[in-house]
Amino acid sequence: MVDEFDTVAWWTAAAVAELGDDHALPAACRGSGSPAALDWLARSMGLEPGVRLLDSGAGVGGPAEYAARNHEARPTLAEPMEGACRAARRLFGRPVAVADGLALPFPDEAFDAAWSLGVLCTIDDKRAYLEELRRAVVPGGAVGLLVYTRAVESLPDQPEGNSFPTRAELLDDLRATGLDVVEETLLADVPGTPDDWEQAATEVEDVVRRDHQDDERWQRAQSQQETIVGLIRDELVVGVLVSCRRGDSAATR
Ligand SMILES: C[S@@+](CC[C@H](N)C(=O)[O-])C[C@H]1O[C@@H](n2cnc3c(N)ncnc32)[C@H](O)[C@@H]1O
Numbered sequence: 001m002v003d004e005f006d007t008v009a010w011w012t013a014a015a016v017a018e019l020g021d022d023h024a025l026p027a028a029c030r031g032s033g034s035p036a037a038l039d040w041l042a043r044s045m046g047l048e049p050g051v052r053l054l055d056s057g058a059g060v061g062g063p064a065e066y067a068a069r070n071h072e073a074r075p076t077l078a079e080p081m082e083g084a085c086r087a088a089r090r091l092f093g094r095p096v097a098v099a100d101g102l103a104l105p106f107p108d109e110a111f112d113a114a115w116s117l118g119v120l121c122t123i124d125d126k127r128a129y130l131e132e133l134r135r136a137v138v139p140g141g142a143v144g145l146l147v148y149t150r151a152v153e154s155l156p157d158q159p160e161g162n163s164f165p166t167r168a169e170l171l172d173d174l175r176a177t178g179l180d181v182v183e184e185t186l187l188a189d190v191p192g193t194p195d196d197w198e199q200a201a202t203e204v205e206d207v208v209r210r211d212h213q214d215d216e217r218w219q220r221a222q223s224q225q226e227t228i229v230g231l232i233r234d235e236l237v238v239g240v241l242v243s244c245r246r247g248d249s250a251a252t253r
Contacts, residue, residue, distance in 0.1 A: 028062030
């Protein structure tokens with residue numbers, strides 16, 4: 001995971017510096033679904049101008065920046081990989097904490113809303129992770145997730161560092177942590193990434209490949225990414241967008 005989420009993240013920021021700022025948002029959102037998926041979450045979560053939004057596992061900061069530019073949210077990023085934090089800071093200049101989502105360095109109820117995109121499947125103790133998100137938002141606050149779920153009993157290829165929950169396990173974990181589901185949809189049911197974004201993100205990836213393809217860290221990250229893309233293409237792993245609210249009931253685990 002370090003290769004993909006730390007080293008390559010930093011290389012991505014360097015590639016954007018070469019290609020221009022218009023490449024930053026598409027490249028930094030690559031891991032997280034389309035702008036339409038982010039809009040779906042923002043609408044369902046009720047993100048309003050000025051909302052204090054935590055992005056846990058923020059990666060290179062694309063989704064948080066998208067929320068700031070398109071929904072006037074005030075994002076704070078938390079992300080355990082230092083290279084990704086440095087990249088996010090360099091690309092967008094928003095507040096970033098190097099932090100594990102299992103132990104967020106924020107007081108209780110510090111945010112109006114939180115989202116976490118493509119992160120839960122990298123966490124073993126999913127309930128502890130969800131409890132931290134719940135703790136960080138005000139009562140009734142919105143919590144949005146993009147979760148890659150396992151649609152079959154066992155996967156032919158398990159990418160390192162990932163443990164995909166089934167949809168039923170996800171719903172159990174949300175219930176147990178006092179996060180009430182408001183709405184959910186399949187990622188495949190919202191419009192995909194527009195061609196100009198795809199093009200810009202691909203150009204960034206091409207520069208990273210040109211400069212680092214002989215580096216075994218790039219090769220490991222590439223192989224990891226190909227495995228996940230294959231699982232999604234074959235519908236063995238399915239992206240789900242879930243919009244929740246912090247409920248009244250305390251966590252019961
Ligand atoms: C697929 S990437 C998604 C990044 C970003 N959310 C996006 O949508 O572009 C998964 C992210 O989860 C982060 N991550 C892994 N373990 C984590 C943890 N314990 N707490 C918070 N984030 C974590 C990784 O470092 C990586 O940045």
